[in-house]
Amino acid sequence: MTDPTPTSTSTTWPWIVMAVAGLVTFVASMTVSPDAVQGQLSRIMYVHVPSAWLAYLAFIVTMAASAMYLWKRDLKWDRRAAASAEIGVVFTGMALGLGMIWAKPTWGVWWTWDARLTLTSIMFFIYLGYLALRRTTDDLDVRARRAAILGVLAVVQVPLVHFSVEWWRTLHQPATLLRPEGPEMATSMLVTLLIAVMAFTVMYVAMMFKRIELGRLEDAVLIAEQASDGAVAGAAVTTPTIGRGTA
Amino acid sequence: MTAAEQWNWVLLAYGFAYVVLVLFVVSIGVRISRVRARLGDGS
Amino acid sequence: MGFFSQARLITSRDLVRERRSGEVLWVTLPFGAIALLLVPMAIGTDAPLLEQVGTGLFWAIVMLFGVLISIRQTTGETQAQRDQLALTGIDAAAIYIGRATASFVLLVIFEVVLGLVTIVLYDVPVSGWWLVPILITIVAAGLSLLGTLAASIVSTGRNAAALVPLLVAPLSIPLLIGATQALEVLDLGGSSLAWVLMMIVSTLVLAVAGVLSARPLQEI
Numbered sequence: 001m002t003d004p005t006p007t008s009t010s011t012t013w014p015w016i017v018m019a020v021a022g023l024v025t026f027v028a029s030m031t032v033s034p035d036a037v038q039g040q041l042s043r044i045m046y047v048h049v050p051s052a053w054l055a056y057l058a059f060i061v062t063m064a065a066s067a068m069y070l071w072k073r074d075l076k077w078d079r080r081a082a083a084s085a086e087i088g089v090v091f092t093g094m095a096l097g098l099g100m101i102w103a104k105p106t107w108g109v110w111w112t113w114d115a116r117l118t119l120t121s122i123m124f125f126i127y128l129g130y131l132a133l134r135r136t137t138d139d140l141d142v143r144a145r146r147a148a149i150l151g152v153l154a155v156v157q158v159p160l161v162h163f164s165v166e167w168w169r170t171l172h173q174p175a176t177l178l179r180p181e182g183p184e185m186a187t188s189m190l191v192t193l194l195i196a197v198m199a200f201t202v203m204y205v206a207m208m209f210k211r212i213e214l215g216r217l218e219d220a221v222l223i224a225e226q227a228s229d230g231a232v233a234g235a236a237v238t239t240p241t242i243g244r245g246t247a
Numbered sequence: 248m249t250a251a252e253q254w255n256w257v258l259l260a261y262g263f264a265y266v267v268l269v270l271f272v273v274s275i276g277v278r279i280s281r282v283r284a285r286l287g288d289g290s
Numbered sequence: 291m292g293f294f295s296q297a298r299l300i301t302s303r304d305l306v307r308e309r310r311s312g313e314v315l316w317v318t319l320p321f322g323a324i325a326l327l328l329v330p331m332a333i334g335t336d337a338p339l340l341e342q343v344g345t346g347l348f349w350a351i352v353m354l355f356g357v358l359i360s361i362r363q364t365t366g367e368t369q370a371q372r373d374q375l376a377l378t379g380i381d382a383a384a385i386y387i388g389r390a391t392a393s394f395v396l397l398v399i400f401e402v403v404l405g406l407v408t409i410v411l412y413d414v415p416v417s418g419w420w421l422v423p424i425l426i427t428i429v430a431a432g433l434s435l436l437g438t439l440a441a442s443i444v445s446t447g448r449n450a451a452a453l454v455p456l457l458v459a460p461l462s463i464p465l466l467i468g469a470t471q472a473l474e475v476l477d478l479g480g481s482s483l484a485w486v487l488m489m490i491v492s493t494l495v496l497a498v499a500g501v502l503s504a505r506p507l508q509e510i
Contacts, residue, residue, distance in 0.1 A: 010279070010283070015272075015276070018272055022265065022268060026261070026265070039248070039250060039253050040250055040253035040254050040256075040257050041253050041256060041257065043257050043260075043261075044256070044257060044260040044261075047260065047261065047264045048260070051264070070506070087271075090267065090268075090271045093267070094263075094264055094267055094268075097263055097264075097267075098260055098263065098264060101256060101259055101260045101263065102256075102260065104256070105248060105252070105253065105256045122460045122463065125456070125459065125460045126460045126461075128456070129453070129456045129457040129460070132449065132453050132456060133443065133444065133447070133453065133457065135448070135449070136444060136447025136448045136449060136450070136453065137447050137448070139510075141510065142510045145506060145507070145509075145510045146443050146444070146445070146447070146507075146510070149443055149503045149506060149507060150443050150457065152499070152503075153439065153443075153461070153499050153503070154461065156495050156499055157461045157464070157492070157495060157496070157499075160464040160488065160491065160492045160495065161460065161461065161463045161464055163464070163488070164463060164464040164467040164468060164488060165463065165467065167467075167471075168467045168471060171471070203268075207271075207272070207275070210272075210275050210276070210279065211275055213279060214275055214278055214279050214282065217279060217282040217283060217286065218278075218282055220282075220286060221282055221285055221286060224286070
């Protein structure tokens, strides 16, 4: 089932929203007072935590949209899943990178094998696999069906992945798990963190609008290309000659 | 670690985060305009 | 023809093809074995180190290389062959189970042989040997179900060779962690039951997912 070619005009409000959200986060995290223990390093949390939150949110949206596609067989759900996956992989990469940048000065190492970090890196690879799968074909329906089934397969296996990693790390890690924000968070820090999370969520929504628009346009190109390939079957049928032809 | 050293790490973090975000957002915009151009002058 | 007879038909077809081509025996297995040979060259050959990493490394190699069995040449099909098989009227889920069973058999052989190689090269400790056949069976079942499903998803798509392993690797983690932890816990005197149960749950989930996806995947 394919959608007709979209003729929507381009919207500009998403760009503005993205810029404002980014600015708000930046200003909020720079103006809040630093943590007593971690000092200025605590500011990194205000981009790291929202990134991680979005990474997981986008993942859930991808999986939910995949299930909706399998149910409704409407390509708009596939576009939503794909958009969320692309945005999600960017935020997952950011979360991992920011986690490393925060970890090095704090703990002296770039990486620790705690459950959260390990699971985030696993999710990164699941995203990559999903996006790679979408590149295996240009047939819109085939692509959508394959990706959606992978999405649903991931959603049923990921809880087990999550569970096994968590369990594994609790057996191997000392009880005092290090938390990036320290044992307690000052109210000002909590408020700033919430502002950053909300700003990033709004940014995600705006990104989704534009990325889905891109998806619609790209699908339209693919449909147009596939329609123009090859002769129309009916062209091979000609009117039969009756009578004077050679028998 | 001095406050100055900490700020270096904060700068690295924000630089990384915002460069990635800007590049990603710009890439969406560029791809949209490219595809619109393709659709515009016919397939 | 009943569901399981259909599946059995597919399994024997796959195994006959494999016997003729010998891909698992002569290619995939040696590849796994040489991986086990390569690692000590990279990380050092002192016995205590190898003894420590041996078991875990074995399971890692099984997860990473075992998926090659699910995507072996003898299961590779063109779109025309797939269409023809679909036209025979054999249940798509039976094809899936049949394929996965064939891969299961080959994976068990793969694991047993590589297990022997690991014992020889890494001199792994002997506690908990009764558990190993159980783990080998569950891992082979889970990995073959997962690998066959991933191969069906990618199907005739481009870049299939490395894509199927990429899709399988993260989702095989419960099996990997389960197998390694089950043995480790036993070493420390605890019970592996919880880990084994988790692995069984994972395998069942994969079986259900595979069976339910079989027809939708066949239709495209």
